[in-house]
Amino acid sequence: MKEKLCLLFLSFLMTLTISAWSGDVTIETPNTMLVLHAREGGDLRMAYYGARVANLQQLRDAGADLNSSALPAFGTVDMVQLPALQVLHADGDLNLELQTTNYSSHAEGNAQVHVFTMQDKLQPIIVRMFYKAYRQVDIIETWTEIENGEKKPVTLKRYDSGHLVLRQGDVWITHMHGNWAAETEPTSEPLTGGVKIIRNTDGTRNAHLDAPEVMVSLDGRPQELTGRTIGAALCWSGNFELRFNTISHKEHHFYAGIDPQSSEYILDPKQKFETPHLALTFSNEGLSGASRNFHRWARTEGMLHRGMKVGDILLNSWEGLYFDIDEARMIQMMDDISKFGGELFVMDDGWFGDKYPRKNDTSSLGDWVVDKNKLPNGLRALTDAARERGIKFGIWIEPENVNTTSELFEQHPEWALQVKGRQLKLGRGGTQLVLDMTNPQVQDFVFKIVDDLLTQNPEIAYIKWDANASIQNFGSLYLPKNRQQNLYVDYHLGLLKTLQRIRAKYPDIVIQDCASGGGRANYGLLPYFDEFWVSDNTDALQRVYIQWGTSLFFPANAMACHINHCPYWNTGGRVIPIKFRCDVAMSGRLGIELQPKDMTDEERQQTSTCMADYKQLRPVVQTGNLYRLLSPYDRKGVASLMYVDDVQQKGVWFVYKVDNYYDQPIPRICLAGLNPDATYTLVEKNVRVGQRPCSLSGKRFTGRFLMEVGIEVPLREEYASRVFSIES
């Protein structure tokens, strides 16, 4: 025993910096630190998460050593604390008494991975708890692996990815609540006694309604630029549950994982289950600081397939034509986007189906062959036309779904999720069903959709991958009867496997993640996608709000933001000037979503100006550091945000008037993230057609002045907006 302890201690010494107390493990990123107490034979304890501290003794002296179970297991913890893990053993025992048996640490890419192995005192269940700390970004990922060493299957009744303990106080959470066409409304509330649960059980899309991310503000009401803030994102595309439990002992406990309600997962003997990763950050620069950490991690550590690359300016055919596409219209749209200065044209829904041509949303999903009536010369004519116009070509698919009116459903009705003997519940168009991604044959079929498209049309440069149905028929004809409860989880594991296969063969194709708008904006899927469609609502005023919430966790080069047409049906026929529509779309990955043929001359001119200017600003917007300055939710009449490059030489600043009334005070806006000692010139961009740049354009200010005194921006008329390039 003594020897073992010595060995454990030695391996600590070899792999990490041991602090003053033996048995403490510090998990560090450049500015943050998580401290655990690990002792062989003991429960793994979490002591601290926050800013780096040089000497751990200070934590103890300050009473900041929380010393609470790192992974509270049912049967180990005091029952007032909710468990993060509960296993029903083969013999009916529901308890786990986890003892740490091993600790190791190894380098993996730009990160250090710390692994704690724990075992139940009685049953052969092994739990490994992982913490992956990045060396260049302030993100720590945590997850567990549960191994069934028993002779019979066991049931994972709860299997959270991670747990944090926080000192009780004026702690607020900000989570994203929403709906279709009204995604990601940041909802802030203080943590009060009891349990708060944020959950999504859609089955396939987990970012409509409630999203799997949360910010925790430790210093009272959330602020954008100040205050200690923890950000947490569950990297998973399926059902999830985030829980906060505020109990005695002056603690808040935070748990995040797969929602176990309908997914009590059955684990066979020798099988291991790895939970999704929970990504955590800490910043003392408020919500914006935590957002910047997530954005940097997403871009540099492969959480976003696009990485630091910028996205092309595109025209998507959906809102301009809906299903009414044909070759002539596609070519006309390509003409228009290339004349505006755009770089890519995407043909949306409506191009496929032979026996059942896709005329509306009631048929054809599953039949991924060209509708010869609409496109008599096939996709080849379109990729040729794109090349001739110097632009790229992209295409829409919805590979995980099928309509009952389709050749696929006629041939393979058993591939749709369904319950034998129960009537099918049908989704969009009254005929839509979800394919059974747990079935390897379906996985092959989905892979083949992409593979056929790309081998037959090697010039396709972009795919919009949609998913417009939730799981309503909870049953798989592939999974055995006694494994049906694994369906929600195995669906997503099957999807991930398929995406991995696609990416292995097609690493460079750009793929947009779309699910009835932003239904799948999550870090579970983003490693395989380059960007996501933020919302089916393209009303520019509402987009100011939706994009604000989305930016809490996701970087600008992942956010597809398109200029729409007006009057706009989704918001009751609202008409918004083209200048405002352009300025809002320019704050993410710019595109357009309308029929250019119907645009006025002013709209055309403004759009061309916007695209030309955006090309200059794009590197800073898409890969810079975001500072949200004035929230539209604060009802100050104006919203404002800016991006700054890493060397603080260039910035791009957006200002939008979101209310309009007589004698309205326009707030002075203090900028952020600049070098106080540098001098910057403000240059107005995307100037309104027929107008001159405003009086601020060309003026020089020190960074200190811009950040401490601030600027009043001329915003007179309704929907006034300005974009400035900040140049040193």
Ligand code: GLA
């Ligand atoms: C979903 C998407 C839209 C569009 C349609 C096509 O609603 O979010 O952008 O692609 O499907 O049917």
